[in-house]
Amino acid sequence: MFGLAFGSYQVLLAKVDWNNSESCKECHADIYKEWETTRHAQAWKSKQFTEQTQNRTKADCLPCHAPKPIFETGIGKENVLRDDNRESGVNCITCHRQNQKALGPFKDTKGECNPAPTSEFKDNSTCQMCHKNTSEEWKTSSFSHEGAKNYSTCAKCHMKPIKRAAAKGGVVKEVFQHVTYGGYDLKALQESVRDLTVTVDKGKVHIVITNDCTGHTLPSGTVGRQLLIMTAVKDENEKTVDMHREVFEKGDNKEKKDTSIPVDKKLELMYDAKITSGEIVVKVLYKSTPTVKDKGAIEVTEKKANF
Ligand code: HEC
Ligand code: HEC
Ligand code: HEC
Numbered sequence: 001m002f003g004l005a006f007g008s009y010q011v012l013l014a015k016v017d018w019n020n021s022e023s024c025k026e027c028h029a030d031i032y033k034e035w036e037t038t039r040h041a042q043a044w045k046s047k048q049f050t051e052q053t054q055n056r057t058k059a060d061c062l063p064c065h066a067p068k069p070i071f072e073t074g075i076g077k078e079n080v081l082r083d084d085n086r087e088s089g090v091n092c093i094t095c096h097r098q099n100q101k102a103l104g105p106f107k108d109t110k111g112e113c114n115p116a117p118t119s120e121f122k123d124n125s126t127c128q129m130c131h132k133n134t135s136e137e138w139k140t141s142s143f144s145h146e147g148a149k150n151y152s153t154c155a156k157c158h159m160k161p162i163k164r165a166a167a168k169g170g171v172v173k174e175v176f177q178h179v180t181y182g183g184y185d186l187k188a189l190q191e192s193v194r195d196l197t198v199t200v201d202k203g204k205v206h207i208v209i210t211n212d213c214t215g216h217t218l219p220s221g222t223v224g225r226q227l228l229i230m231t232a233v234k235d236e237n238e239k240t241v242d243m244h245r246e247v248f249e250k251g252d253n254k255e256k257k258d259t260s261i262p263v264d265k266k267l268e269l270m271y272d273a274k275i276t277s278g279e280i281v282v283k284v285l286y287k288s289t290p291t292v293k294d295k296g297a298i299e300v301t302e303k304k305a306n307f
């Protein structure tokens, strides 16, 4: 009897468990539901991570995949592996906790989690703690110039803004969804190659893609990711008379050359058509996990041109 009563009393006192992201769910249900579906929530548990780290025994690999709160470690410092709840990967506490406060982008918010504002949510500092190469690319791109027409933080593209309350009972305002719209998302991939053009002129096939929708190289992130452009030249009987395959691969320029498409740059491919009339079929494919043998490339888009 005493144990039960004491137990529920404790729950009332400690609504926010600063070591467990599950305790954020009650008041931030929408955000929690989104986060659960992300790669961030999978960062410790995923099959790839388990395999590549030999069952999480490679010490160098672990810190960014289940870190202590970044605002306690210090922005700009190296992540430190946390001791508890590692299964939840990159969780609410990782990005928001500073001691007994929840840091966030808004001023003057009140709640049981002691919300407090910091400008570091608006300048990509949080993402830079872990996404190092991608953040460097962004910094050199036109997307990083505040005031420019295409100025965009990582969050603006990856955590699509939406109007709703940030917490149960809060006021409706523009907030950010907690998704990691990226290389595992067909819509994001399609957005990145939305202005692909295919034309045939004077016996030459022209293919153009401008990397002006990603804010970083295409692809970025994990070394080994590939964007493939497959071109088939078909005659009037739909027989393939010629084929081309180009691979744009994320590298580190140490062990692997970086051939990804630079940000803000236009990629142009040109081939001899070889025949005078027919059809060109261009397919764009993307391989997010080249290191996992059982995972193939996914088809992002297809464009055709008759000549
Ligand atoms: C990878 C880091 C990261 C993780 C993990 C994360 N957040 Fe956030 N969160 C952000 C960023 C960045 C913003 C602000 C984006 C902006 O304003 O540009 C934000 C904004 C918020 C806000 C303000 C309202 C809004 O949606 O913009 C709340 C509340 C919040 N997060 C709660 C949570 C909760 C609860 C979880 C766990 C389910 C969580 N966050 C997980 C980075 C994170
Ligand atoms: C009992 C309810 C409750 C719980 C539990 C709770 N919060 Fe909150 N949180 C709120 C309220 C209310 C707000 C203010 C919302 C508003 O006014 O827009 C808020 C705001 C926030 C903000 C925005 C801060 C800002 O200034 O931009 C963040 C980030 C946040 N919470 C993170 C968390 C995290 C992380 C957890 C779990 C460790 C958590 N919250 C648990 C109620 C709660
Ligand atoms: C504490 C480290 C950490 C922080 C901070 C962090 N990320 Fe991540 N992020 C990861 C890890 C680790 C993964 C990969 C998880 C996996 O795939 O297993 C990931 C995956 C992603 C993906 C999915 C990539 C893909 O392959 O499609 C996106 C998009 C992303 N993060 C965006 C962001 C943004 C935007 C921010 C800043 C608001 C951010 N991340 C902050 C560690 C972090």
Ligand code: HEC
Pocket: 124, 127, 128, 131, 134, 135, 136, 138, 143, 152, 153, 154, 155, 157, 158, 181, 182, 183, 188, 189, 191, 192, 212, 213, 214, 215, 216, 217, 218, 219, 220, 221, 222, 225
């Ligand atoms: C202008 C919008 C935009 C901005 C700004 C942006 N991204 Fe992306 N990002 C995308 C799109 C679209 C994709 C999907 C295409 C792709 O895979 O590159 C993507 C893919 C990714 C991926 C998956 C890896 C990959 O490229 O295959 C990661 C990780 C990522 N972004 C992180 C970030 C981080 C971190 C920042 C900020 C430093 C950022 N992004 C800024 C639009 C954006």
Ligand code: HEC
Pocket: 048, 049, 052, 053, 058, 060, 061, 062, 063, 064, 065, 129, 130, 131, 132, 183, 220, 221, 222, 288, 289, 290
């Ligand atoms: C500096 C922080 C950091 C360290 C250290 C780190 N990672 Fe990651 N890891 C990330 C981020 C950020 C991503 C997301 C990038 C993306 O999805 O393109 C990621 C993604 C991954 C993924 C998912 C890749 C995919 O293609 O879906 C695997 C698996 C992975 N890392 C394994 C490792 C291994 C193995 C090591 C040690 C050799 C390691 N990580 C060390 C930050 C880190």
